[in-house]
Amino acid sequence: MRFLHTADWHTGKTLRGRSRLDEQEQVLAEILDIARRERVDCLLVAGDLFDSYAPGPDAERLVYDFFAELVRAWIFAVVIGGNHDHPRRLGALSRLLDPLRIIVRGEWPGARGSGVVHIDKDGERAVIAALPWVAERQIVDIAQLRQTESGGSGVYGEGIGAICDGLTAEFSRETVNVFMGHMHVAGALVSGSERASHVALPYAVPAERLPASAHYIALGHLHRPQEVKAGAPCAYAGSPLQLDFGEREQVKRVVLVDAAAPAGPAHVESIPLSSGRRLRDLTLALEEMDSIAAGAGDDWLRVVVRTAAPVPGIAAELRRSLPNALDVRQEFPTQPVAERPPLSSFLEPAQLFAAYYQERHGTAPPPELLQRFGELYEEVSHSPHSA
Template identity: 45%
Template sequence: MRILHTADWHVGKTLKGRGRLDEHERVLREIVGIAREHEVDLVLVAGDLYDTAAPSAHAQSLVVRTLLGLARDAQVVAIAGNHDHGPALDAYRPLASAAGITLVGAPRTADNGGLLQLTAGGERANVAVLPFLSQRYAVSAAELITRTPGENTGAYDQQLRDILANLTAGFRDDAVNLVTAHLTVIGGGFGGGEREAQSIFEYAVPATVFPVDAHYVALGHLHRRQRMDAPCPVHYSGAPLAVDFGEQENEPVVCLVEASPGRPARVTDIPITTARRLRTLHGTVAELAALAGDVGEDWLRVVVREPARAGLRDDVVAALPNALEVRIDPEFAAPTEARPRPSGGADRSPADLFGEYLAGAGVADARVEKLFARLLDEVG
């Protein structure tokens, strides 16, 4: 059986106010192409199809078209992540099922859709599905108030163990046993763009929550591609597109898994090549301008190594139109604690006070003072 494991699409994500649906469309089209090229039998999408619980119509259209494209040649199972609206995914289950797509928005018991039994690639498969489970549903409100954080963490851990025990009780020796879940495993490396409040501390569980007889565990939530140290193969596919500059060093892939009863799964990473790169550049405005011919379509975060001045951002963006964020290197920023507070006095003009502020902020630019004088004159 050939399985394609992907997760954390985050369709609808914006970057510094810039929409990225065109990038997502290229990446998801590539994933569909990979599934067809490698003739996969089953596709597992381990949560966070969307970046928000209320995705735009365009974002929903793209996800639906992608799932339908994958379902033309393979069975598709997609679960909700912490960014998705689980009830909305469950509402579309009947329609999706007619197209060969299984959507699971909320955790279910094994006998109520939590354990899928299917045949793919000539092999029988059991797929235990566990969408993201918020702690406030796993642990009652009363317990959250009366217990210590450590006790609540342990309670969440035990809840997941109990749920997975129920879901995987039907695993069989003559079938390929799979788990797909959206959660944080202790020791996992963050990709850089995750929602930390739903990833750390009480949301982290040990890899021992997964059963030894699982042939493969397909995880979503952490955006970095990684294999976890566990008694069975536990993998994060990572995000196929860097969602923020904290993920610029990640190598986007999807995981191609070959599994059969009685043998360990074999996992191959297939690179995603159409994702638009994110890069951070450092230098003076002149040095940055000299790099303009080498950045291509990459989205840029620019750290300027010279003092702040009026028009600095405009100069950077003129040289590097793809610069989405421009900041001053801390080495060239005036320390806030050293800035003198303008001394008061009714006899001091606004221009004097503003000039003193500029001196304390380390801004020496006659254009700023002229602009202030003009605005002051208009107001007066």
């Protein structure tokens, strides 16, 4: 059976307020093309379909268009909820999508439910143990029910390990066995664009607790595409677009997985994705602004402008020639801060302002600025309301 593994679409996510729906649409079309071209039997989406609990209608339309095309292409899918997805919203969606063989598991059903998905296609049978994101409190509750130590480090990882054991009980020699999870495996590399509290240590699951009996382990949650050392072939597909500047060097991909029963570990291959704009850092001198802008293409940029001294209004000016400059920062040589003059009311307001400016920017204020300050101060202190 042939699978295509992807994760962390974060559909609807913006970057510094800029919409990326067009890029998200392009990359979903690219994934669909690969799935059709490679004659994939089943797509695995390992969580974070959407960026928020309440995605906008345009984000929803992209995702539902994608699944409608999968149905037309007779490609099955298993989708699990991530920490960014509303678990019950996906649960509601599963009522509609499950009969179309797009199997959605929005939330872990608890100790009594089952997260196992069975796929039968062309005489082959797959057992897919699907584990959506599990919040820490759900695990700690279970630990308390079992009257074991709770709240301490390792409780979460142990809890997830116990759930894995239960989920994989149906793995057999006659079936293709796949484990899917949205989780942070200890030792894997984060990108800085994941939700910070959900990649923190209490959430780390030891790789040795992942099921070694699987043909393949498909992970989501971390945005950097990476293989994970575990008892079976195991990987984070990574996000399909560079979602934030922490991911700017990453080549995005999907993972093509061939597995057969009872033959050993799956054959795994990376297919790079080329859709979407690159995220890039750019450092330039003030006078280079125009020449560099001409060759910047449509990359999203984080720009550092080197100047001799602070230049007010430079970000707005830069964005006129580089509209994709999302962050603009100035860098200028700072003079060592001299002994700070005692800031007291005995100083004239203009001196106070000059001292503040010197401390803030590492250089004395330009004379024109001081003059404007003086005029403004005069104006304010002689206004009728100041009396």
